[in-house]
Amino acid sequence: MTATAEMRRALELVTRVRGVRGAMLVSGDDGLVVAEHLMEGLKGPAVAALAASLAGRLGRAMEAAGAGPSVFWHLQASDGALLVVPTASGMLVVAVAEADVNVGLVRLELLRAAEALG
Amino acid sequence: MTTRAVEAWTLEPLAAFVKEAGVRLVLLMTSAGQVLAQHGFARAVDVMSAAALGAAIMATTEELARQLGQPPFAAVHHQGERRGIFLASVATGRGPLVALVVYDLDVSSLGLVQLFFEQLAADLAAASPKPSAPGRVLAADFERELRESLNALFGR
Numbered sequence: 724m725t726a727t728a729e730m731r732r733a734l735e736l737v738t739r740v741r742g743v744r745g746a747m748l749v750s751g752d753d754g755l756v757v758a759e760h761l762m763e764g765l766k767g768p769a770v771a772a773l774a775a776s777l778a779g780r781l782g783r784a785m786e787a788a789g790a791g792p793s794v795f796w797h798l799q800a801s802d803g804a805l806l807v808v809p810t811a812s813g814m815l816v817v818a819v820a821e822a823d824v825n826v827g828l829v830r831l832e833l834l835r836a837a838e839a840l841g
Numbered sequence: 842m843t844t845r846a847v848e849a850w851t852l853e854p855l856a857a858f859v860k861e862a863g864v865r866l867v868l869l870m871t872s873a874g875q876v877l878a879q880h881g882f883a884r885a886v887d888v889m890s891a892a893a894l895g896a897a898i899m900a901t902t903e904e905l906a907r908q909l910g911q912p913p914f915a916a917v918h919h920q921g922e923r924r925g926i927f928l929a930s931v932a933t934g935r936g937p938l939v940a941l942v943v944y945d946l947d948v949s950s951l952g953l954v955q956l957f958f959e960q961l962a963a964d965l966a967a968a969s970p971k972p973s974a975p976g977r978v979l980a981a982d983f984e985r986e987l988r989e990s991l992n993a994l995f996g997r
Contacts, residue, residue: 753920754952772952779947 730758733836737816740832742824744803748840749775749815757814765819774807774817782809795830808833810840846878847993848935854964855880862957865924866943868892869965871936872899876990881943885991895928895941916958918951927954931962933969 730748737746738760745761747770754775759767782793798805799822806818806829816836818829844859844867846852851869859867859880866881868888874896882888903913916929927942940961944954 750952752946752950753925754950755955768952769956772950772956775950776953779950 727758730840731760733816733839734758734760737818737829737832737836740818740820740825740828742821743818743829744821745819746833746836747771747817747819749817751775751778751809751813751815761819770805770817770819774805775815778807778809778815795833797826797830806830806833808837810837812841814840816840842881843996844878844880845994845996847990848877850968850970851878851965854961854968857964858957858961861960862942862944862954863949864942864944864954865948866891866941868895868941869931870896870939870941872896872930872939876994877938879994882994885995888991888994891941895939898928899930899939916955920946920951923947925949925951925954927951927958929958929962931965933965934971935969936972938965 734746734748737743745759745765745767747756747761747767748758749755749771750757754772756767756771761767778793778796781796785791785793793809795806795808801822803822804820804824804826806820806826808816808830810816816833818833820829844852844856846855855867855869855878858864867879868876868882868891869878870876870892874892876888876892879888882891898917902917906913913930916927919926923946925944925946927944929940931938931940940958942954942958
């Protein structure tokens with residue numbers, strides 16, 4: 724399987740969870756979309772840029788607090804949620820979900836995707 | 842650092858862009874290198890050299906695109922070790938303008954700059970004056986206009 728196909732497959736598995744509206748692989752350093760599997764209407768580049776910016780700041784805050792590198796973060800809003808898992812290579816696996824999504828299941832799929840994509 | 846403009850209509854869009862994208866330096870200029878607004882520069886000589894270099898890079902890439910038989914590149918990006926440079930063209934009623942943006946990699950990112958640059962381009966297009974017939978450019982006026990522009994850009 725090519726690297727691109729592997730990314731698509733990993734993201735597809737995340738989006739199979741009920742309530743997930745899209746998943747993206749984002750470059751953590753520059754906030755650009757590397758691969759995406761999104762429902763129509765989601766602004767992928769905007770979510771990617773802002774999520775990467777937030778991830779960078781959260782990561783620094785966690786390290787400053789002595790908590791070590793981030794493993795997973797979850798932002799819950801009234802109409803939706805953003806869930807992110809960093810990969811070992813500095814990429815971010817990002818899921819955009821509905822507010823009532825099963826967070827545990829999405830987290831599991833994001834961790835699997837992050838492990839598969841390294 | 843303050844944002845200063847020679848042409849007032851550029852000020853608000855540029856200040857909003859700087860705030861949102863968290864960038865370090867911005868120059869807004871014509872494709873000939875005439876500066877309309879700046880943020881973050883402390884010395885006039887830096888503004889003049891950055892404007893000349895930015896305009897030259899845009900002219901070079903436009904010619905490169907022309908020779909490749911394609912429309913001009915939308916943007917040029919260079920990523921260094923600690924900073925990135927983003928250079929792109931904006932269509933306005935005043936004519937095409939060039940924005941030169943410098944950002945710190947630990948504060949902003951290419952994705953953020955691109956994201957908020959789209960908004961800057963839309964805001965500038967909306968705020969710009971309607972196109973008018975270009976006046977004659979006289980050599981005698983050039984030095985005076987340059988001095989006035991630099992005074993406005995550095996609040997003198």
